[in-house]
Amino acid sequence: MRACRREPVPYTPIWLMRQAGRYMREYRDVRSNTTFLDLCKTPELAAEVTVTAVERLGVDAAIIFADILLILEPMGIDLEFAAGEGPVIHNPVRKPADVDRLLEIEDVSALEFVNEAIRQTRRALRPDIPLIGFCGAPFTLASYVIEGGGSKNYVHTKRLMYDDPGAWHALLSLISRGLAKYLNAQIAAGAQAVQLFDSWVGSLGPDDYREFVLPHTRSVISNVTPGVPVIHFGTGTAALLELMREAGGDVIGLDWRVRLDEGWRRVGHDVAVMGNLDPVSLFAKQDALREQVKRILDQAGGRPGHIFNLGHGILPETPVENVIALVQMVHEMSAK
Numbered sequence: 573m574r575a576c577r578r579e580p581v582p583y584t585p586i587w588l589m590r591q592a593g594r595y596m597r598e599y600r601d602v603r604s605n606t607t608f609l610d611l612c613k614t615p616e617l618a619a620e621v622t623v624t625a626v627e628r629l630g631v632d633a634a635i636i637f638a639d640i641l642l643i644l645e646p647m648g649i650d651l652e653f654a655a656g657e658g659p660v661i662h663n664p665v666r667k668p669a670d671v672d673r674l675l676e677i678e679d680v681s682a683l684e685f686v687n688e689a690i691r692q693t694r695r696a697l698r699p700d701i702p703l704i705g706f707c708g709a710p711f712t713l714a715s716y717v718i719e720g721g722g723s724k725n726y727v728h729t730k731r732l733m734y735d736d737p738g739a740w741h742a743l744l745s746l747i748s749r750g751l752a753k754y755l756n757a758q759i760a761a762g763a764q765a766v767q768l769f770d771s772w773v774g775s776l777g778p779d780d781y782r783e784f785v786l787p788h789t790r791s792v793i794s795n796v797t798p799g800v801p802v803i804h805f806g807t808g809t810a811a812l813l814e815l816m817r818e819a820g821g822d823v824i825g826l827d828w829r830v831r832l833d834e835g836w837r838r839v840g841h842d843v844a845v846m847g848n849l850d851p852v853s854l855f856a857k858q859d860a861l862r863e864q865v866k867r868i869l870d871q872a873g874g875r876p877g878h879i880f881n882l883g884h885g886i887l888p889e890t891p892v893e894n895v896i897a898l899v900q901m902v903h904e905m906s907a908k
């Protein structure tokens with residue numbers, strides 16, 4: 573929390589995106605008895621995997637176990653996590669009439685299981701470990717809604733954006749209004765910071781980001797309960813960093829395709845940064861990993877406002893002992 577506010581800290585705090593996941597045996601054990609969606613919707617289990625990851629890794633923050641796509645169900649989207657395939661949406665939005673049939677999120681009661689998981693996690697977690705709530709950012713969520721799943725070239729997404737700007741902006745506004753309510757409900761339940769995941773925004777050039785995305789992301793961030801730090805994260809964003817900063821956030825997430833010192837200079841030293849280890853470094857020998865960690869800490873230069881993280885989520889095959897070693901390295905190498 574102090575790093576989010578750019579206050580001095582005794583050592584650089586670290587947590588890892590997707591820190592509760594399939595690379596961890598404890599997660600696979602819980603997951604083997606249930607589907608991914610049911611796990612998300614069972615607060616006791618979501619709280620358990622959230623807390624277990626923190627305790628096993630020794631990280632400095634928890635992120636609530638949930639998914640960016642959960643908010644789509646109460647909007648009328650038919651969502652499935654197909655085994656081995658990732659998310660599938662059976663009724664994608666392809667034309668303006670499809671936007672009209674989506675439902676406004678009036679209140680977030682349909683997502684009450686996330687709030688309950690947050691309350692239970694907060695009770696189970698060591699009091700000095702902050703709990704992060706999150707949502708997808710408008711562009712990344714729209715890309716799933718329109719493509720019907722993951723995508724390589726975002727052809728359907730960009731076609732709607734270019735051909736039908738009215739429908740595009742209506743869709744992103746609808747999503748954004750829901751997101752602000754969702755984040756504020758998570759905060760009311762006990763989330764102390766929130767993160768927007770704009771995982772696929774790097775598929776856009778800067779002019780399109782400014783016109784089609786920035787106003788919507790800005791509206792979500794500016795509607796977050798005042799005083800709660802917002803982490804604004806994306807990948808492939810080396811061309812977008814100044815614009816992401818303009819959209820908002822107290823902490824800007826950097827991926828590994830940009831040097832941390834250069835990224836921080838570009839977003840400005842009056843915001844904090846999070847990042848930016850290549851998740852694949854965790855597959856290397858620990859000496860090589862140490863070199864990568866040192867480089868990032870050197871680039872941060874001891875300046876207050878650096879939260880150590882990966883540049884994107886932990887990959888499923890990652891050796892858990894390397895993740896534990898990473899956390900210890902960051903703590904030791906950054907200790908003042």
Ligand code: CP3
Pocket residue numbers: 588589590591592593594603608635636637638639640641653657658659706722769771884885
């Ligand atoms: O970070 C955490 O530990 C909290 C939990 C979390 C999950 N998803 C759990 C999850 C968070 C923060 C997310 C965010 C999320 N979900 C993003 C943004 C982050 C990123 O990686 O870019 C995205 C794009 C999604 C959508 C999503 N969910 C995809 C594409 C997939 C399938 C791909 C995959 O990794 O399997 C999921 C499923 C998912 N979400 C899993 C987990 C642990 C794996 C599900 C399983 O157990 O089978």
